[in-house]
Amino acid sequence: MAVALYxxxxxxxxxxxxxxxxxxxxxxxxxxxxxxxxxxIVSGLVGVAASWSLSAWTRGTGxxxxxxxxxxxxxxxxxLAYWSLEQKSVPDEGELVARRAAGLALRGCGALVLVxxxxxxxxxxxxxxxxxxxxxxxxxxxLLAIVLVLARAVYEAER
Amino acid sequence: MTDGVVRYATxxxxxxxxxxxxxxxxxxxxxxxxxxxxxxxxxxxxxxxLAVSRRPDVRVYVEVDxxxxxxxxxxxxxxxxxxxxxxPRLELLVEVPxxxxxxxxxxxIALRLGLGEExxxxxxxxxxxxxxxxxxxxxxxxxxxxxxxxxxxxxxxGSVLRVYPRPEELRQLVGPRETQLFTGNRVSxxxxxxxxxxxxxxxxxxxxxxxxxxxxxxxxxxxxxNEFHAERNADVILFLDSFVDARRADRGTLDEAVRxxxxxxxxYLLEKDRVGLVNFGGVLNWLRPGTGLVQRYRxxxxxxxxxxxxxxxxxxxDVLPRGTLPPKALVLALTPLLDDRAIGALLDLRxxxxxxxxxxxxxxxxxxxxxxxxxxxxxxxxxxRREGRRFQYERAGAPVVxxxxxxxxxxxxxGVNASRRHARARA
Numbered sequence: 001m002a003v004a005l006y007x008x009x010x011x012x013x014x015x016x017x018x019x020x021x022x023x024x025x026x027x028x029x030x031x032x033x034x035x036x037x038x039x040x041i042v043s044g045l046v047g048v049a050a051s052w053s054l055s056a057w058t059r060g061t062g063x064x065x066x067x068x069x070x071x072x073x074x075x076x077x078x079x080l081a082y083w084s085l086e087q088k089s090v091p092d093e094g095e096l097v098a099r100r101a102a103g104l105a106l107r108g109c110g111a112l113v114l115v116x117x118x119x120x121x122x123x124x125x126x127x128x129x130x131x132x133x134x135x136x137x138x139x140x141x142x143l144l145a146i147v148l149v150l151a152r153a154v155y156e157a158e159r
Numbered sequence: 160m161t162d163g164v165v166r167y168a169t170x171x172x173x174x175x176x177x178x179x180x181x182x183x184x185x186x187x188x189x190x191x192x193x194x195x196x197x198x199x200x201x202x203x204x205x206x207x208x209l210a211v212s213r214r215p216d217v218r219v220y221v222e223v224d225x226x227x228x229x230x231x232x233x234x235x236x237x238x239x240x241x242x243x244x245x246x247p248r249l250e251l252l253v254e255v256p257x258x259x260x261x262x263x264x265x266x267x268i269a270l271r272l273g274l275g276e277e278x279x280x281x282x283x284x285x286x287x288x289x290x291x292x293x294x295x296x297x298x299x300x301x302x303x304x305x306x307x308x309x310x311x312x313x314x315x316x317g318s319v320l321r322v323y324p325r326p327e328e329l330r331q332l333v334g335p336r337e338t339q340l341f342t343g344n345r346v347s348x349x350x351x352x353x354x355x356x357x358x359x360x361x362x363x364x365x366x367x368x369x370x371x372x373x374x375x376x377x378x379x380x381x382x383x384x385n386e387f388h389a390e391r392n393a394d395v396i397l398f399l400d401s402f403v404d405a406r407r408a409d410r411g412t413l414d415e416a417v418r419x420x421x422x423x424x425x426x427y428l429l430e431k432d433r434v435g436l437v438n439f440g441g442v443l444n445w446l447r448p449g450t451g452l453v454q455r456y457r458x459x460x461x462x463x464x465x466x467x468x469x470x471x472x473x474x475x476x477d478v479l480p481r482g483t484l485p486p487k488a489l490v491l492a493l494t495p496l497l498d499d500r501a502i503g504a505l506l507d508l509r510x511x512x513x514x515x516x517x518x519x520x521x522x523x524x525x526x527x528x529x530x531x532x533x534x535x536x537x538x539x540x541x542x543x544r545r546e547g548r549r550f551q552y553e554r555a556g557a558p559v560v561x562x563x564x565x566x567x568x569x570x571x572x573x574g575v576n577a578s579r580r581h582a583r584a585r586a
Binding site for chain 2: 038039041045046049053056067070071072074075082083086090091092095096099100107110111114115122146150153154
């Protein structure tokens with residue numbers, strides 16, 4: 001919903017269409033969660049992503065401001081939606097909830113770094129000045145950390 | 160999780176693949192590289208998640224603290240999980256049969272097991288209904304860390320519990336008209352060795368001196384001796400009509416009948432009577448009369464397996480083997496009087512001279528009056544027909560006592576005894 005509203009306010013034109021798409025996506029997502037319908041989650045996320053894409057298109061070429069946050073928002077929304085569906089069938093015990101919440105936060109940070117890296121690699125400057133520069137540096141550090149973690153996991157599995 | 164494991168993709172995997180594909184496609188079509196950047200987290204999660212996912216190795220041990228219980232007792236199921244490999248999310252569901260009710264513990268439960276971690280789960284159940292439920296069958300579902308793939312397995316580690324009907328307190332039993340030859344607790348009408356005084360008679364050679372009634376002898380001027388009633392046992396056949404069951408939710412006429420049969424079995428065996436069972440229904444089942452604890456368990460085990468089996472085959476009492484119904488046996492029938500085959504068999508038994516007592520487990524509390532005037536009329540006719548049947552039995556000399564839901568078995572048996580006394584007085 002936040003992504004849809006941000007897209008609406010940031011859009012140079014067709015704001016009503018951006019809002020309609022975003023609201024439809026959010027409504028579909030709500031319906032999916034209420035009716036435990038995994039198929040509708042994809043439709044809802046596609047609606048929200050389309051709303052943001054339309055908003056970005058109205059702002060001309062190049063990555064508009066907030067691209068990183070929008071991408072992370074959509075990713076975290078997807079993760080939360082599927083987690084909620086799992087909870088409807090079998091609820092997690094307390095310890096698992098805490099672990100998964102920490103894992104989700106980590107994934108969110110990872111997504112932030114990754115998108116920033118991808119945008120930097122594509123030569124797109126989404127704007128944002130110092131903050132995004134910092135994110136860029138963090139992205140490189142994060143990528144290295146991921147490589148290290150994966151290497152360690154593979155080593156332990158082989159052992 | 161080793162054998163019989165089924166692996167499948169979660170909706171999340173499908174959803175992420177679709178989102179990634181749409182994002183990349185839109186990026187190409189609209190020439191907007193930032194859309195590819197939006198898809199990047201999904202791509203990376205899919206790639207890493209699928210690359211590192213592997214089947215979790217969890218050993219499961221299931222134990223039930225006891226397997227013979229009474230209705231209302233509690234049973235503890237212990238599940239021990241031993242993770243040979245980490246399981247980021249393990250869902251565990253214990254199949255709970257309808258005879259049991261979960262008291263404590265979470266079912267289903269989702270938990271995490273680290274590498275080499277052991278967990279012990281305890282689930283406490285209450286037995287709400289007699290029967291032979293199977294407890295301990297598990298369904299396991301383990302997901303990978305990213306939630307993209309799951310492995311499912313059903314473990315049949317259950318053990319069959321024996322939940323016996325809880326016997327009701329009984330103050331009196333229905334006494335048989337005739338006793339048998341074996342020694343028991345019942346005062347026979349025949350004279351013999353016993354404690355209960357029966358009569359006086361003149362002394363005859365061979366009589367014991369201790370039997371002489373000195374007071375009567377002094378009054379009559381010759382020797383008179385006391386006579387006693389012999390103490391004998393009786394043969395009791397419990398006739399369980401399992402053709403039809405009137406039922407609503409978790410209560411039914413068959414449940415009540417089985418509980419009553421278990422109670423009566425216990426009490427008659429305590430009186431040293433020989434007790435047998437005839438389960439007259441879709442599946443015919445019988446136990447020859449016997450005494451003792453072994454017979455009690457035999458009968459209760461047979462009762463636990465009682466169920467309604469639909470059958471259109473006409474059955475008569477002739478199908479029972481010889482010896483199942485000994486002569487002079489008291490036949491105590493527990494029936495809802497709904498099936499013509501059971502009704503006919505009982506009349507046949509009476510016609511053959513068996514001492515028959517019918518406890519009618521009333522199906523009326525489970526029956527609803529059909530809507531409309533015609534429905535009401537049909538319901539009244541049905542009740543009248545039942546009355547007619549009862550009258551038919553009573554005319555044949557078999558008392559019928561109605562046992563309604565909530566009424567104690569003691570009061571029902573008191574009704575039977577009163578009816579028999581009344582019949583004797585009338586005769």
